[in-house]
Amino acid sequence: DGGITQSPKYLFRKEGQNVTLSCEQNLNHDAMYWYRQDPGQGLRLIYYSQIVNDFQKGDIAEGYSVSREKKESFPLTVTSAQKNPTAFYLCASSIGASGYSTDTQYFGPGTRLTVL
Amino acid sequence: GESVGLHLPTLSVQEGDNSIINCAYSNSASDYFIWYKQESGKGPQFIIDIRSNMDKRQGQRVTVLLNKTVKHLSLQIAATQPGDSAVYFCAEGGGYQKVTFGIGTKLQVIP
Numbered sequence: 102d103g104g105i106t107q108s109p110k111y112l113f114r115k116e117g118q119n120v121t122l123s124c125e126q127n128l129n130h131d132a133m134y135w136y137r138q139d140p141g142q143g144l145r146l147i148y149y150s151q152i153v154n155d156f157q158k159g160d161i162a163e164g165y166s167v168s169r170e171k172k173e174s175f176p177l178t179v180t181s182a183q184k185n186p187t188a189f190y191l192c193a194s195s196i197g198a199s200g201y202s203t204d205t206q207y208f209g210p211g212t213r214l215t216v217l
Numbered sequence: 218g219e220s221v222g223l224h225l226p227t228l229s230v231q232e233g234d235n236s237i238i239n240c241a242y243s244n245s246a247s248d249y250f251i252w253y254k255q256e257s258g259k260g261p262q263f264i265i266d267i268r269s270n271m272d273k274r275q276g277q278r279v280t281v282l283l284n285k286t287v288k289h290l291s292l293q294i295a296a297t298q299p300g301d302s303a304v305y306f307c308a309e310g311g312g313y314q315k316v317t318f319g320i321g322t323k324l325q326v327i328p
Contacts, residue, residue, distance in 0.1 A: 105260075107260075136318075141225065141320065142320060143306070143317065143318040143319050143320050143321075144318040146315065159315075191260055191261070205251060205263055205266060206251075206308075206316065207263060208253075208260035208261045208262070209260050210259055210260045211258075211259065211260045213258075
C-alpha cells in the first residue's frame with residue numbers, strides 16, 4: 102500500500118529532552134511537510150522540504166529541527182528549546198517540487214507528543 | 218480520543234439528512250481549495266478539491282461549492298451517515314503562497 106507513515110503514534114517526553122518523530126512516505130512525492138495541530142487552531146506549518154537535502158522554516162520553526170537526507174524520509178526533532186511541545190504532529194507530502202501550493206497535500210496518521 | 222474537536226463549531230444532523238459545512242477563506246488571491254475530513258485521533262483525509270475556475274465540483278456523495286465574490290466555500294454531504302462524523306476543514310492555496318488551513322467544523326451524526 103502506498104502512503105505516509107508516522108511513528109510512534111504516542112510519545113512521552115520529559116522536559117529538557119529532545120525527541121525525534123519519524124515520517125516516511127512511499128508515494129514518490131518530492132515535497133514533505135510538518136505541521137502542528139492544537140485544539141481550536143488550524144494546522145500550523147513547522148518546516149517543509151521541496152527536495153532532498155533542502156528544507157525551509159515554516160511559521161513556527163523555533164525549537165524544531167529537520168533533515169531530508171532521503172526522498173522518502175523527513176524526521177522532525179522537537180528540541181528542549183520548544184517551550185510548549187505538547188501537541189498532535191502531522192506529516193504530509195505532495196507530489197511536486199515546484200513550490201506551487203496547488204499540489205494536494207496528503208497526511209500521515211499523526212504522532213501525539215506529551216511532555217511530562 | 219484526541220482533543221482536536223474542542224472549541225470547534227459543531228453541526229448536528231440526523232442520519233440520512235444532507236449536511237452543509239461552510240468555510241470563509243481569507244485570501245482573494247487563492248485559487249485552489251481543498252476539503253479534508255479528520256476523525257478523532259487520526260490524520261486528515263483528502264475529500265475533494267476545487268480550482269477557482271470552477272464554482273461547483275461533485276464527488277461521491279459530496280459537492281463543493283465556491284463563491285469567489287464573497288470568498289466562501291461549502292461542502293455538502295448527501296445522505297449523511299454515522300461514519301461521516303468527524304471534523305471537516307478547508308484549506309486554501311494557489312501559486313507560490315503557502316497553503317493555509319481553517320479551524321474546522323465538527324460534524325455529529327445523530328442515528
